[in-house]
Amino acid sequence: MATITELKCAVRETLEARGVLGQLKARIRAEVFSALEGDKQPPQPxxxxxxxxxxxxxxxxxxxxxxxxxxxxxxxxxxxxxxxxxxxxxxxxxxxxxxxxxxxxxxxxxxxxxxxNRDDSRGKVFLRSLSHPPGPSSSTRGTDA
CATH class of the missing domain: 1.20.960.40 (Mitochondrial Import Receptor Subunit Tom20; Chain A)
Structure with missing residues (x-):
């Protein structure tokens, strides 16, 4: 008969082999942080x-x-x-x-x-600014504050 320690070890190894243990740990971590933050989360922009x-x-x-x-x-x-x-x-x-x-x-x-993989002799790509920059201020853009 297996001891409780051997059973725990077998369950842990099975969960690790299935790739579930890491997911469970991540989920628990997320729930703990969520519980700690409670209703203190600011509204999303x-x-x-x-x-x-x-x-x-x-x-x-x-x-x-x-x-x-x-x-x-x-x-x-x-x-x-x-x-x-x-x-x-x-x-x-x-x-x-x-x-x-x-x-x-x-x-x-x-x-x-x-x-x-581009084969372009022009060199680096020139990036333009976004038409509406991300962030909380984008929702008030176009209004006088």
């Missing part, structure tokens, strides 16, 4: 269009890599809609054309691959 797209790229990446708790925390903390955006809509918003092979991986992989 309204999501800008750019933040919505960026968060969706990150969520797609996290879910593809089976980081389900990270994705759920991102969704909860960012105010991202629970239902993911349609991938075709996301690709259209980013002005990205896909072939059949690129549809099997997150859009973020394709975007990174494009910039890492």
């Amino acid at each position: 309204q999501l800008s269009h750019e933040n919505l797209l960026i968060n969706e790229l990150i969520r797609e990446y996290l879910e593809f890599n089976k980081y389900k708790y990270c994705a759920s925390v991102l969704t909860a903390e960012s105010g991202q809609p629970q239902v993911p955006l349609d991938r075709q809509f996301l690709a259209n918003e980013l002005n990205v054309a896909e072939d059949s092979s690129s549809k099997s991986v997150p859009l973020l992989y394709g975007l990174v691959s494009h910039f890492v």
Whole structure:
């Protein structure tokens, strides 16, 4: 007959082998922080269009890599809609054309691959400022404060 210590060890090894133990620890940690913060959390700022797209790229990446708790925390903390955006809509918003092979991986992989593997003699990519910078002030933009 197995001792209680051997049983605990067997359960721990089984949970680790299934990849569940890390998820459980992360979930417990998130719940403890949530309980400690209570109602002290400030209201979330309204999501800008750019933040919505960026968060969706990150969520797609996290879910593809089976980081389900990270994705759920991102969704909860960012105010991202629970239902993911349609991938075709996301690709259209980013002005990205896909072939059949690129549809099997997150859009973020394709975007990174494009910039890492580009053979362009012009050098670095020039980044422009966002039309509406992210953050709490974006919801009051256009009004006199």
